[in-house]
């Protein structure tokens with residue numbers, strides 16, 4: 216369908232002015248409209264993809280459109296048509312004689328910014344890359360630069376559920392974990408996770424959560440991760456947020472108050488690299504590569520362990536509880552007792568911006584991916600690990616097992632165990648999944664985008 220208003224052409228795919236290039240609705244995040252008598256001045260903010268690099272770049276389009284009999288009408292229709300796209304990526308514009316869409320974002324988002332995340336430049340990154348996008352989209356928010364982890368927990372636990380339209384985290388994966396756990400530990404946890412979706416703007420060193428989500432949406436661009444995340448945030452549609460799996464993690468001492476995981480539980484090499492590279496935070500994401508190289512040269516430590524899991528075949532339905540640690544796992548489970556270099560029980564496709572061993576990921580498929588690396592020669596390890604980082608699994612030394620639930624019992628004493636990149640107690644651990652438990656302020660996969668954008 217096509218509508219013509221003066222030299223402005225509106226269609227279900229996008230709009231153009233006086234025959235200029237088509238700007239897709241899904242690339243537009245906001246607009247301002249001013250009216251004087253019968254003339255409308257329109258400014259539209261769009262972030263179309265660069266043809267070759269694939270990066271999104273800001274475009275400001277300004278027009279004056281005159282000659283309307285009823286200027287108020289003109290303003291309302293254009294504003295409604297253009298504004299609707301900010302929150303409804305790909306929805307067709309309102310019909311020129313149709314009703315204006317209801318006002319979006321009635322409540323502000325609470326933005327929690329950790330000034331110490333990554334290499335310590337989160338505030339700078341926010342001002343440079345995120346704030347301009349929020350302003351273009353007219354996105355209402357309240358920014359809090361957090362003082363400490365306790366401050367983050369206190370705010371996420373106490374924010375009234377009807378006062379915000381979500382909590383946006385400007386930090387790394389660690390703070391996403393903290394906010395999700397705070398929400399799920401509230402007395403009104405069920406209402407809180409339903410009413411307070413979370414948003415993520417990457418400013419940490421790993422940024423695996425946001426990398427996985429953007430990759431799923433076809434919006435992953437490593438050079439411009441923060442900008443693409445901010446665009447996904449402002450383009451979210453309140454009626455089609457992403458539902459994200461949450462893992463319920465038990466240890467022998469916390470069965471009545473489990474931890475909640477959105478990214479991973481790791482043990483062996485990956486956990487050691489994560490924990491021991493903490494002191495190189497200033498390097499940002501490069502800290503992982505540095506430690507990995509060091510460990511590889513020194514010889515990777517073998518860990519003996521017992522990994523039990525419920526395979527993800529269709530016969531095994533979702534489960535919502537696990538046997539106590541003093542009970543054996545059910546006979547339908549597979550048990551592997553052997554040496555490992557590492558195990559990562561993953562709920563995401565990425566373990567870091569540049570490491571994505573899982574290629575078939577859905578945010579709410581209710582599955583763990585058990586990323587296992589077995590002892591092998593150094594060259595086999597390097598080949599396998601670099602392949603896995605790019606989603607290619609080759610050789611016998613690396614495997615990704617899809618499971619509904621797992622139990623991991625380390626048999627080698629001493630080592631690190633990490634949950635979502637944060638340290639947890641070393642010892643037996645088991646987990647199951649609550650499918651799609653939290654909601655994310657990003658639009659769901661582009662099923663209803665115009666054909667050209669799919």
Ligand SMILES: Nc1ncnc2c1ncn2[C@@H]1O[C@H](COP(=O)(O)OP(=O)(O)OP(=O)(O)O)[C@@H](O)[C@H]1O
Pocket residue numbers: 328329330331332333334361362363364367386387388389390391418419420421422423635636637
């Ligand atoms: N002012 C602060 N506000 C919030 N958290 C803080 C603050 N200062 C230090 N922290 C610590 O930052 C940690 C969270 O950092 P986060 O994991 O989000 O970033 P990162 O480690 O750089 O990124 P990634 O997890 O992606 O590697 C918390 O565990 C907390 O202890």
